[in-house]
Amino acid sequence: MAAASAVSVLLVAAERNRWHRLPSLLLPPRTWVWRQRTMKYTTTTGRNITKVLIANRGEIACRVMRTAKKLGVQTVAVYSEADRNSMHVDMADEAYSIGPAPSQQSYLSMEKIIQVAKTSAAQAIHPGCGFLSENMEFAELCKQEGMIFIGPPPSAIRDMGIKSTSKSIMAAAGVPVVEGYHGEDQSDQCLKEHARRIGYPVMIKAVRGGGGKGMRIVRSEQEFQEQLESARREAKKSFNDDAMLIEKFVDTPRHVEVQVFGDHHGNAVYLFERDCSVQRRHQKIIEEAPAPGIKSEVRKKLGEAAVRAAKAVNYVGA
Incomplete structure (x- = not known):
């Protein structure tokens, strides 16, 4: 597993080519177990992983x-009724x-996924991308249940996950950030004044936004109020939070x-870059690595x- 780096490997003898049907939690049985040769992996936390539940579907899983x-x-899959085949x-x-x-009712149901992990005796849960992969509550729940969350x-x-918080942390760590405003005063007048200070065009962004939602480009002060209200409505509907920040567009x-890539000892390294500039509606279409046309000194920076x-955020991925 990419996010669970192993520091020791122990071969464990087990039966091969024996299959057993186990009961499904909600639908007619469709569970098979293949007892095969397994390898025990010890993570940097000193815990062994011999079975992992993948809380995702499709190509990612x-x-x-x-x-x-x-x-x-060994791997454990979860599936909705639509994905049973x-x-x-x-x-x-x-x-x-x-x-x-x-x-x-399925892939975002933390309780059901935790129950499957317990039933299958999986020591770790890999959330993949999307769904629960960036859900702080799920990561905390895994920790409370004594399971390894393969992620930050x-x-x-x-x-x-909160843009205003992350901007403050990054600025304090010496990471370049785009000029803008991400303060607590969310009054229309305050946001408009900061947009004027920054200079148009500006970008209005939902503090808890993602996936291109809650974002509006404002090219003049005359359209600021209309775009602010539109962004707030979308943010409230999508994230249940209409707090905004302003950035130079x-x-x-x-x-x-x-x-x-980071470990539990405070070490972190970078594994190079990828260009994700080709997008449609703020969604990536093509990712290219290494990023073309970047000078070596820029790549290093x-x-x-x-x-x-x-x-700065004590990121752990190992």
């Missing part, structure tokens, strides 16, 4: 399962139904992301800034 199988770690269900050593098609600690998810930017960011 399949990629995690392929890596886990290469490492000899999906590839990730067939690939897993065990598979459990967690409800109907709507994600709120709850505190890092919290701090980086960067026209025709390049969207370059840096991968980071990006990586070093990413490491400072990771250390």
